[in-house]
Amino acid sequence: MKNRNEIEEQFTWNLNDFYATEQDWENAMQEIRDTVEEVVQYKGKLTTSVENLYDSLNKVDQIYITLSRAFGYAKMILDTNMNESLSKARYERVYSLNTLVKGKLAFYEPELSELDEAQFREFLNVEPHLAIYSHKFEKIFRLKNHILSSDMEDLLSKMNALGGSFRKIYDDIRVNDLQFPEVEGENGENILANESSYRKSMNSSNRIVRENVFRGLLSTYSSHVNSFTSTYLGAVKHNVFVAKTRNYTSALALAVGQNFIPESVYDNLVASVRKGAPLLHEYIELRRRVMGLDEIHLYDLFTPIVQGEHQTYTYEEAQDMILEALSVLGEDYIDVLRTAFSDRWIDVYPNKGKTSGAYATGAYGVHPYSLLNYSGTLDDVFTLAHELGHVMHRYYSVKNQPFVNSQYTIFSAEVASIVNENLLHHYLLKRAKNNHEKAMLLSEQLDKIRSTFYRQTFFADFEKQVHELVESDQPITPETLCNLYEDLYRHYHGSDFVIDPELRFEWCRIPHFYMNFYVYQYATGLSAAISLADQMLTEGEPAIKRYRHFLTTGGSDYSINLLKQAGVDMSTPKPIEDTLANFERTMKELEALL
Numbered sequence: 001m002k003n004r005n006e007i008e009e010q011f012t013w014n015l016n017d018f019y020a021t022e023q024d025w026e027n028a029m030q031e032i033r034d035t036v037e038e039v040v041q042y043k044g045k046l047t048t049s050v051e052n053l054y055d056s057l058n059k060v061d062q063i064y065i066t067l068s069r070a071f072g073y074a075k076m077i078l079d080t081n082m083n084e085s086l087s088k089a090r091y092e093r094v095y096s097l098n099t100l101v102k103g104k105l106a107f108y109e110p111e112l113s114e115l116d117e118a119q120f121r122e123f124l125n126v127e128p129h130l131a132i133y134s135h136k137f138e139k140i141f142r143l144k145n146h147i148l149s150s151d152m153e154d155l156l157s158k159m160n161a162l163g164g165s166f167r168k169i170y171d172d173i174r175v176n177d178l179q180f181p182e183v184e185g186e187n188g189e190n191i192l193a194n195e196s197s198y199r200k201s202m203n204s205s206n207r208i209v210r211e212n213v214f215r216g217l218l219s220t221y222s223s224h225v226n227s228f229t230s231t232y233l234g235a236v237k238h239n240v241f242v243a244k245t246r247n248y249t250s251a252l253a254l255a256v257g258q259n260f261i262p263e264s265v266y267d268n269l270v271a272s273v274r275k276g277a278p279l280l281h282e283y284i285e286l287r288r289r290v291m292g293l294d295e296i297h298l299y300d301l302f303t304p305i306v307q308g309e310h311q312t313y314t315y316e317e318a319q320d321m322i323l324e325a326l327s328v329l330g331e332d333y334i335d336v337l338r339t340a341f342s343d344r345w346i347d348v349y350p351n352k353g354k355t356s357g358a359y360a361t362g363a364y365g366v367h368p369y370s371l372l373n374y375s376g377t378l379d380d381v382f383t384l385a386h387e388l389g390h391v392m393h394r395y396y397s398v399k400n401q402p403f404v405n406s407q408y409t410i411f412s413a414e415v416a417s418i419v420n421e422n423l424l425h426h427y428l429l430k431r432a433k434n435n436h437e438k439a440m441l442l443s444e445q446l447d448k449i450r451s452t453f454y455r456q457t458f459f460a461d462f463e464k465q466v467h468e469l470v471e472s473d474q475p476i477t478p479e480t481l482c483n484l485y486e487d488l489y490r491h492y493h494g495s496d497f498v499i500d501p502e503l504r505f506e507w508c509r510i511p512h513f514y515m516n517f518y519v520y521q522y523a524t525g526l527s528a529a530i531s532l533a534d535q536m537l538t539e540g541e542p543a544i545k546r547y548r549h550f551l552t553t554g555g556s557d558y559s560i561n562l563l564k565q566a567g568v569d570m571s572t573p574k575p576i577e578d579t580l581a582n583f584e585r586t587m588k589e590l591e592a593l594l
Contacts, residue, residue, distance in 0.1 A: 328523030414525025
């Protein structure tokens with residue numbers, strides 16, 4: 001694998017759009033400190049006049065705009081080379097400043113919550129510009145019972161910084177400390193069985209390679225299971241502590257409640273997918289038969305079910321495919337994508353020390369960015385389309401909303417990314433040259449539903465049960481977590497699925513478990529996205545118009561409402577049931593071709 005300085009510049013982020021010089025970043029850090037002290041002067045006087053309220057709201061917005069920019073800059077540099085000491089130091093500085101800001105402004109939300117609705121309406125009559133904060137205050141009024149005193153908010157901000165350190169420790173162990181073994185790869189050459197090679201290797205048609213990398217990777221994680229148990233348990237205990245302190249009934253109630261998502265959405269997802277597990281068992285058995293296997297393991301679930309020559313795609317080819325597939329969304333949408341490619345919004349290839357996976361990020365006032373670890377598989381093409389969905393959602397939200405309403409919830413975030421994936425799928429399926437190619441694409445769609453819908457719900461199930469164990473003061477050991485994980489594999493994947501000894505430790509490699517009930521939104525997002533993409537392809541312009549409007553709405557209303565306006569009601573079980581029906585229908589279509 002290349003070192004960072006060996007990657008061609010055109011395939012790396014242009015962070016000059018954040019700051020032209022390091023001194024500009026330093027100036028931003030000082031600006032944050034200065035503005036925080038200005039806001040502190042309003043303590044005890046926030047709601048005594050409309051002027052104080054409006055001025056302080058503007059200043060706090062400016063603090064967080066500047067902080068998100070300074071934080072994003074430091075984090076993005078660190079993520080491209082986590083071994084570099086200067087990058088670590090820069091990140092630690094802005095992380096500490098973030099903690100300082102939250103501590104200094106701990107009084108702010110409690111004081112705002114002292115304002116009642118009638119007084120806010122009076123202020124609004126005097127200062128109409130307060131209207132952009134109407135939804136913010138609506139949420140504050142709903143969350144009053146969970147906003148604490150300024151002293152407690154200050155304490156919690158410090159506790160949250162401490163709680164966040166569990167993820168930092170986890171990342172350090174995973175990226176810097178684990179020593180992954182070399183195993184035999186394609187054509188007999190040795191490859192490192194690490195996260196960077198894992199995804200590509202799992203797509204290999206060579207079963208020995210898949211098994212070698214699978215065992216090499218997970219056995220490495222298993223050798224640190226005690227450390228991973230401690231870090232994860234610490235993160236979970238922190239979630240539970242914060243939930244109880246904020247007067248929530250559970251950590252799950254806090255996680256979904258902050259985004260005003262009913263707990264029933266989470267519970268319905270898990271219950272419905274659990275009920276639909278036999279469909280996944282059926283698909284796994286279909287895979288086993290078509291692949292000609294006596295038994296089927298996890299490392300058999302990623303390679304395309306339809307065997308043949310597995311094409312790879314250059315990054316330039318991937319761009320062209322995506323631009324054509326998404327052209328239905330309009331010329332202006334495509335023009336922004338072209339800019340993203342040409343102006344280096346994307347960090348494309350893996351390098352030594354670069355964090356694994358892919359994500360989109362950015363800050364208000366700066367265009368979005370995306371990180372990839374592109375290796376050329378069809379899955380990587382879909383990942384690029386996925387992350388560009390996030391990029392475009394952020395781009396249009398920032399362009400059309402004031403800062404206070406620009407930040408959509410993570411419940412909405414996964415919709416735009418998976419819509420892009422579905423449009424790419426339909427584009428490729430429509431242009432399939434023969435039944436073999438069509439079968440491969442249907443297989444890919446089934447695997448996407450398996451990995452994004454079933455698998456992420458499986459993770460959500462695990463996460464919920466672990467939190468419930470902590471909340472009921474049950475002892476948790478590495479064996480506890482491994483046994484729970486194995487039991488869930490048996491339920492979701494069926495009795496004929498082989499659970500290798502290493503698979504019990506797979507939970508150790510899932511960074512999203514440190515994101516406090518995040519993963520369920522991949523599954524709900526996929527359900528909403530399948531529905532919206534189908535509407536755009538069948539209804540045409542009216543559905544496209546609804547979806548394009550959704551991209552501009554940011555966080556200007558509750559996520560459930562914004563998605564309902566776009567055309568899908570996630571408060572009902574129908575989108576989940578429709579996804580299960582889609583999975584079954586696609587599986588039957590594939591069987592007919594095979």
